[in-house]
Amino acid sequence: MTVSVRASLMITCLGDLFYPEVGVKIVRLLRGLGVAVDFPEGQTCCALPLFNSGYHAEAAAIARRTVPLFRDSEYVIVPSGSCAWMVKHEYLGLLTDPALRAQAKALAARTYELSQFLVKVVGRTRFRSAMAGRVTYHDSCHLLRGLGESESPRTILRNLEGADFVELGGSDECCGFGGSFAVRLPEVSASILDKKLANVEATGARCVAACDAGCLMQMGGGLRRRRSPVRAVHLAELLEAGES
Amino acid sequence: MSETATPFRQRAAGALNDAFLRQALTIATTKFIDLRREAFGDFPEGEALREQARQIKEATLQHLDQYLDQLIDNVERRGGHVHYADTAEDARRIILDIARRTGARLAVKSKSMATEEIELNEALIHAGVTPVETDLGEYIIQLAHEKPSHIIAPAIHKTKGQVAELFARELGREVAADPEELTRIARGELREKFLQADLGITGANFAVASTGTVVLVTNEGNGRMVTSLPRVHVAVMGVEKVVPSMTDLMVFLAILAKSATGQKLSSYTTLVQGPRHPGELEGAEEFHLVLLDNGRVKQIAGTLREALSCLRCGACLNVCPVYRQIGGHAYGYTYPGPIGILLTAMIHGGPAVKDLAHASSLCGACVEACPVKIDIPKMLIELRKENVERQVAPRPERLVFRILAELLASPRLYRLGAPLARLLQRPFARDGAIQWLPLFLGEWTRTRDLPAVAPRTFTERWADLEHRS
Numbered sequence: 071m072t073v074s075v076r077a078s079l080m081i082t083c084l085g086d087l088f089y090p091e092v093g094v095k096i097v098r099l100l101r102g103l104g105v106a107v108d109f110p111e112g113q114t115c116c117a118l119p120l121f122n123s124g125y126h127a128e129a130a131a132i133a134r135r136t137v138p139l140f141r142d143s144e145y146v147i148v149p150s151g152s153c154a155w156m157v158k159h160e161y162l163g164l165l166t167d168p169a170l171r172a173q174a175k176a177l178a179a180r181t182y183e184l185s186q187f188l189v190k191v192v193g194r195t196r197f198r199s200a201m202a203g204r205v206t207y208h209d210s211c212h213l214l215r216g217l218g219e220s221e222s223p224r225t226i227l228r229n230l231e232g233a234d235f236v237e238l239g240g241s242d243e244c245c246g247f248g249g250s251f252a253v254r255l256p257e258v259s260a261s262i263l264d265k266k267l268a269n270v271e272a273t274g275a276r277c278v279a280a281c282d283a284g285c286l287m288q289m290g291g292g293l294r295r296r297r298s299p300v301r302a303v304h305l306a307e308l309l310e311a312g313e314s
Numbered sequence: 315m316s317e318t319a320t321p322f323r324q325r326a327a328g329a330l331n332d333a334f335l336r337q338a339l340t341i342a343t344t345k346f347i348d349l350r351r352e353a354f355g356d357f358p359e360g361e362a363l364r365e366q367a368r369q370i371k372e373a374t375l376q377h378l379d380q381y382l383d384q385l386i387d388n389v390e391r392r393g394g395h396v397h398y399a400d401t402a403e404d405a406r407r408i409i410l411d412i413a414r415r416t417g418a419r420l421a422v423k424s425k426s427m428a429t430e431e432i433e434l435n436e437a438l439i440h441a442g443v444t445p446v447e448t449d450l451g452e453y454i455i456q457l458a459h460e461k462p463s464h465i466i467a468p469a470i471h472k473t474k475g476q477v478a479e480l481f482a483r484e485l486g487r488e489v490a491a492d493p494e495e496l497t498r499i500a501r502g503e504l505r506e507k508f509l510q511a512d513l514g515i516t517g518a519n520f521a522v523a524s525t526g527t528v529v530l531v532t533n534e535g536n537g538r539m540v541t542s543l544p545r546v547h548v549a550v551m552g553v554e555k556v557v558p559s560m561t562d563l564m565v566f567l568a569i570l571a572k573s574a575t576g577q578k579l580s581s582y583t584t585l586v587q588g589p590r591h592p593g594e595l596e597g598a599e600e601f602h603l604v605l606l607d608n609g610r611v612k613q614i615a616g617t618l619r620e621a622l623s624c625l626r627c628g629a630c631l632n633v634c635p636v637y638r639q640i641g642g643h644a645y646g647y648t649y650p651g652p653i654g655i656l657l658t659a660m661i662h663g664g665p666a667v668k669d670l671a672h673a674s675s676l677c678g679a680c681v682e683a684c685p686v687k688i689d690i691p692k693m694l695i696e697l698r699k700e701n702v703e704r705q706v707a708p709r710p711e712r713l714v715f716r717i718l719a720e721l722l723a724s725p726r727l728y729r730l731g732a733p734l735a736r737l738l739q740r741p742f743a744r745d746g747a748i749q750w751l752p753l754f755l756g757e758w759t760r761t762r763d764l765p766a767v768a769p770r771t772f773t774e775r776w777a778d779l780e781h782r783s
Contacts, residue, residue, distance in 0.1 A: 124698030248675025291762030
């Protein structure tokens with residue numbers, strides 16, 4: 071199955087610096103599905119960390135730079151629910167220039183989180199699993215409650231050939247990341263994380279998948295620190311590039 | 315934790331170390347969440363009514379002055395007295411004047427956050443009037459000389475074992491840690507007080523403008539006794555609690571108890587229409603309604619406007635991951651939890667919540683649980699922004715964000731940042747992860763590993779990928 075679609079990858083700062091292999095995986099996956107992928111030069115960060123901490127003038131400067139980078143994109147794929155939320159819901163309010171605002175509106179309409187893009191645009195829900203065994207899924211808050219998306223990642227996971235998907239107890243509860251929250255109130259953040267990881271371990275899964283780099287940093291960092299055999303992975307890491 | 319940690323962070327960390335508190339919180343909030351989910355699950359009209367309730371609140375705020383005038387007229391027409399308090403101090407003075415004039419010595423109270431907000435009990439005691447809380451949870455915390463830690467479940471932070479110990483100590487009654495037995499003892503103690511009291515003080519969940527009706531939603535029957543047994547009844551109500559009509563009231567009653575306790579309706583819905591009239595069997599001889607502003611009216615045109623729709627149901631507390639870990643006392647003000655941060659800012663001003671505004675991961679669970687869908691995260695971000703603009707954030711924090719902003723606003727600097735980070739992380743990184751970092755970054759690494767900046771970022775790998783396409 072191939073589709074003729076052009077899509078630009080918005081890698082996000084955490085994806086770029088900490089999880090480049092996820093980005094590489096996504097590029098190969100999409101190309102395997104017939105999507106022509108480009109990577110507009112000059113990307114840094116979506117500005118959500120600045121925005122959420124109240125530095126709106128600074129966030130606006132980044133939005134002003136980022137919006138034109140994707141002016142010619144047919145679709146924009148963001149492998150992180152919270153960054154997709156920022157682009158889709160907060161950019162417009164930060165911009166005053168009418169031309170830029172029009173571009174930001176168009177960008178919001180063309181921007182998809184990765185699982186949404188796979189299911190809703192490409193129409194592909196069946197993949198071979200890159201990892202055998204039991205997997206579970208954590209709903210990132212911005213993807214679930216912000217973008218209202220719980221089904222796309224689950225559709226993919228339920229159909230994942232060679233893996234056994236189980237629901238995570240309290241999957242809709244925050245992992246305690248919250249951006250700067252994690253270092254402003256580290257004790258509370260860690261305590262919320264403990265509960266999340268206890269739920270993850272109770273599933274008996276080999277890995278917990280998520281669609282947000284922030285949650286992966288938080289859960290992955292916690293699992294590693296407690297020397298857990300469970301891994302936190304981006305959904306894309308579970309998907310084999312070839313035909314299913 | 316360093317000694318420079320904010321007082322809020324220290325209180326929160328203290329709460330995390332209290333095993334009793336955490337046990338009590340987990341049990342109670344989990345139960346509230348399940349009951350709420352069931353209540354709305356059995357009620358398909360719920361969604362539409364929530365939307366309607368939100369619209370009624372918004373429409374009422376647009377003409378709040380008119381509805382208040384109407385309410386005042388109708389309460390007075392029924393023989394009640396209405397007082398307007400600009401501040402907490404005004405409200406205390408008004409109520410103390412009533413107590414003095416009527417010679418009150420003993421006041422029974424039904425649960426009211428508005429009277430907590432104006433710190434009425436302390437003022438009454440100072441004026442020689444003994445206040446007695448008659449809601450079981452409030453009674454418990456009054457005995458313990460504490461403050462409520464939840465908007466509708468004031469003693470949520472106590473286990474039943476702790477309550478039994480408290481009763482033994484304060485009442486000299488040895489009793490098993492059995493909720494029914496504990497309630498029976500409290501009821502016996504309170505019965506006498508109801509009969510002796512000369513002043514009854516309540517809050518109000520709503521007041522209906524078109525009829526002059528003050529509405530109390532309770533579960534223990536104490537509210538009804540407070541409004542009918544003492545000679546004088548004073549109700550204290552935030553001005554935003556007025557609703558236009560009885561029809562509007564029905565919309566709120568249909569969703570309030572479901573959101574708060576998961577009940578279809580509360581056990582008692584008490585409608586008070588002025589003092590007792592000739593021929594009526596119950597009601598106080600004298601009725602006063604105190605309308606409290608205390609920072610509310612200013613917000614009709616302010617950042618926190620949406621928070622004026624709050625029904626004080628507590629649903630946002632129960633689902634908040636932060637509240638569920640630390641409980642209400644750690645917040646340090648009358649109103650805890652996500653909505654409490656907004657109400658604290660409303661009453662005490664934005665700078666008062668410079669730390670509290672960050673006591674949220676912005677997960678949005680509160681918006682989903684709120685019966686009127688108040689966008690709490692959005693207003694928290696707005697409060698953070700105002701405090702950034704006021705420069706009340708600590709200087710080191712502002713410096714860090716300034717540097718971050720420069721770095722992220724310039725692709726050239728951002729590209730240079732990766733090799734620099736790799737150089738700096740070299741002493742700390744092992745197998746692609748970092749277990750210890752200095753300064754504020756240590757707040758992360760104390761409990762979690764941090765991924766190291768990759769040997770080649772995605773941006774650095776793109777050239778290879780592009781050529782292979």
